[in-house]
Amino acid sequence: MAQASASETLGQFVATSEWGAVPDAVREAGLRSILNHLGCALGVARDPAVVTALAVMRGFAGAPVATVVGQGVRLDAMTAAFVNAVGSNLLDYDDTHLDTVIHPAAPIAPPLLALAEQRGLPGAAVIHAFLLGGEVACRIGNAVSPGHYARGWHITASCGVFGAAAGAARLLGLDAARTANAIGIAASLSGSIIENLPTAAKNVGVGNAARHGLQAALFAEAGWEAAPAAIEGRLGWAQATGGAADMAVLLDGLGTRWEIARNTFKPYPAGIVFHAVIEACLGLRETIAGADIARVEVVGDALLIARGDRVVRNARDARVSIHHCAALGFVRGRAGVPDFEQDAVDDAALAAFRAKVVAVEDAALPRGASRVRVWLGDGERFEARVDEPEGSEARPMSDAALDAKFLDNAALGGFAARGPAMLAAVRGLAQVRDVAEVMALLA
Template sequence: MSLTVSERLGAFVAGSDWRDITPAVRREATRTLLNHLGCALGVAGDPAVGAALDVMRACSAAPTATVVGQTARLDAMGAAFVNAIAANLLDYDDTHLRTVIHPAAPVAPPVLALAEQEGRSGAEALHAFLLGAEVACRVGNGVSPGHYARGWHITSTCGVIGAAAGCARLLGLSAAQTAHAIGIATSQSAGTVENLPSAAKNVSVGSAARNGILAALLARSGYEAAPQAIEGPLGWARAMGDAPDTDAMLDGLGTQWEAARNTYKPYPAGIVFHAVIDACLELRERLGAPDPASIAAVEVAGDALLLARGDRVVNNARDARVSIHHCAALGLLRGRAGVVDFEAPAAADPLLAAFRAKVTARLDESLPRGAARVTLHLADGRREEAMVASPRGSAGRPLSDAELDAKFRDNAALGGFAAKAEAQIAAIRAIADAPGLGAMMRLLAAP
């Protein structure tokens, strides 16, 4: 009898040998962690992070794990919850483009918290994170694009499965126990796209991280799940979408690494908007920073996902990060798209608001995911057009190590950690050689 999806994934996670992981894959896992932890540091003072910390502190058990950018420590589940929220808060984190999963936010925090609690080495933590991220992305492959199109926030819904797998590996669970942890996680999978512009998104990402630990601990204690929890007739995949593509989940497992295809954002906005920003920056440069009055209208064309995510009215900062209109306005008017350009003052800026009203979105099914075409209709009757298929940070134009380090420094400065940034970068990049996580996590905590 052939193995089920959970059993195949469980065997892969439990049987993986760190010595078989190529340097290139190890490097990408480390780059993902660097990007992830920088994003968490950058929002250390954000009220959303503070509120989550207060809630979890009130119900935390013994404080065994670091909360990034904070003086407080929490139990592993509490730290995982808060750290996941922080890393994903500004939509500035990593993206697996095929699925639009942000794999680090739900997977890295529980793995790091458990590794710190259990005294595991840096290599063990990095390996467990890599395996968890791989499981999240592969399960996502098998349900995309229908899963997201139906309204499921795939970072959370697949992230909890990856988090369970990574935690199972860190706890040394057997293949069978890991399969059960994965199956248990499917019963804790939640999060909707409708909630993305609200704080409810934070809850689903944080819960995915926390529940990954819970699933692994329950499996270690003897809890079991249905063998076909993922692909069964009444299993997770069909309950949340269409019949799964199990080949996309399993083919090349252990040799073709989805986690190594991760990408990193140069702009703190949804990944599908980066081509819009780049196209508008190109047009701004071509026209010599034009007067806004010289632009009568702006048309942005893209695929269905771009329009579904971003054809919206901007009422607040969360809307701005997922708005076609705001991204176009930033590129053309400000010539930049940094963290401050998506905050509340920018969302309420009357000049940006007036220009957003000039922007319309149009479906162009010929454009691939992640691409955008921007057409300017100028007041003098001329038209200017720019099309971007591979925006900065995409697989075709990945951020270099130097660019990732610069992004980390910027985030560290935003969070008040500029003086420690170089030491933090060095510690994260050396995680695979660290005997434990204590020194790195102390650097990432507030004094």
Template sequence: MSRTLADFVAATSWADVEAQSGEARRSILNFFATALGSARDPVVMAAMRTLSPFSGAATATVIGHSQPMDAMCASFLNAISANLLDFDDTHPETIIHPAAPVAAPVLALAEMHKLSGRELLTAFILGVDVECRIGAAVSPRHYARGWHITSTCGIFGAAAACAKLLGLPAEGIANAIGLAASQSAGNVENLPSAAKNVSVGNAARNGLFAALLAEQGYEAAPHAIEGPLGWARTMGDEPDIARLLDGLGKTWEIARNTYKPYPAGIVFHAVIDACLQLRERIGRRFDQIDTVTVQGSTLLLARGDRPVNNERDARVSIHHCVACGLLLGRAGVAEFARENGRPARYRAAAAEGEGGVG
């Protein structure tokens, strides 16, 4: 499986992906916007202070900052910035956020080596294809077991994309993918905390690291993903090889990518839309509402039935999303960020199990 993907990545040229370049540009533009929006967040600043003493040659831009850092540190910081607001692009089948773990190291490496836009876009499109195909091959059990799929699969996209930019042959790309399998991590329990963003940052940085190791001749097992004791079986179930390989080089996962209207988990967007519509239908007569019942998938309940103690909780809370859509009529960054000055009725509605939101 790794070798098949590696052969595909090695053989693919700009001519093969040019038709997808518009969507790739859109994804990268969205990546820059979400990263810039979080560039001065305390989480990003803390990570920057932590990494600065260990940064090597300052060759790569940290988005929103004047001081560059080495490519691995910049990859980590830009990936966590892009993912922090939960506003980044989403692959609906897998719920992977494709750009953050792949665009961050690709941009850093391309800047370091002064590579062309075509080379960058080719690698990015291929990286997105690899991460999303691997994610689809192990979904939905992989996520259901508690693995944060953007982090665990994003590293494969980062490794493949960076190996492509480095000009590695198929064998080297396969080794990079195998090396990524030894570093894949991130759990769903950490989603309402900034620890989630650490694993996304690690996917970007460690994917680059895997490619750089492979460039130096570092090897990995040939079946690191699909082997009897490989990544897929230890972190989910036997991979769906058909989903992984069908249409390889003919259909592209970047074409399936979507963009969020709200800075919240994508499973909550339908809830927000429904509440916005209900708000207008009832003429904003909130005093006539006794209860609000939300029906949805098991995943919606599992991820969103939680108290709201901070803005990260709010981004993955059914109750908060209902309150934003129904009572405020807005669900932007400010509505998920502010914790003070809310009307008492709104605070009650956003609390778990209170205010009639169930």
């Protein structure tokens, strides 16, 4: 008998998984991911990018069956998924699977919530489907990392579409064969590039991953097929996007070792690899308060330098800038959402400090770590290193911190008064019989 392909094995896993067999800690990880996702989407409800995305897509939308978070609008499921994915990912405040740098919730949670709202499905089914979809996305990402990302593919979108397809297939009740086809169809809908990360085109890619994943599942439900080896075949997705998939990494421990349970959450609205930079600078600021700083050297791995050694022209640059994160740590002593907006980019004091910062690569440093060296005007030198910032896998955000982040985001979006009720509703997602009850509160 021929060995099952990646799509077939993943399809079997998704279609046959039992909610009762999912460990409580993994279930909680899924709820935390969805909570963080919805909070991030609420926080940008008034952002021009979200308003524009809604305006562009609304004219082509179908029957209004799914909520656009924070907008008081319902659209068809695929369009709502697109806009909600854009919102969740907009401020670089979303979740991160650090090994792959995939942000799982943005492409996966929106189509599942939209589909469940359309079909009157319970909250527990959404959490289960999210965990299965997130597991598929992260495992495929692991199997092609780091070459896939290094080659220029925006892995959140390019792998997120597989997770969206798998999760949607689960909610649709597809059997193993049709779920495998949904994953294979998603291989033809995968895309987005890193070059566009400092622009709104990044968010289009994430939005497309959400709606294309749902589209793949719907076509599989209708009987469309994909090549069994669409992922790992000689002319399949992995080869086309950079190289062979590591099948052992992709499939070993499937169903017993949960990659999605390793998902992390950000206390700062910036790329996850910049959090150690922020915390090292915040610590040094306390040590040398008021001193005349002449030069700052930020040392990190290749990913940190490749993503963050950039000229800062706008808010999108700021959220992925070594120089801006260091400046915030030393000049402002904080790194909240307003500190990465255009007003902060234009701040003369921050701009002057950014010019003092130099980025240096050190391949010996692990991903997510940073070493910061500071020279004062008199030549004295100080140094700090952070390997595990808050929000990392080793120092996860507490439930209290995650709840506070949700409420802060709700206030940023203009929903301060309703924030506690929204939080309580999302926290109770696993118990609701119809997801529409929760989504109505978030509208």
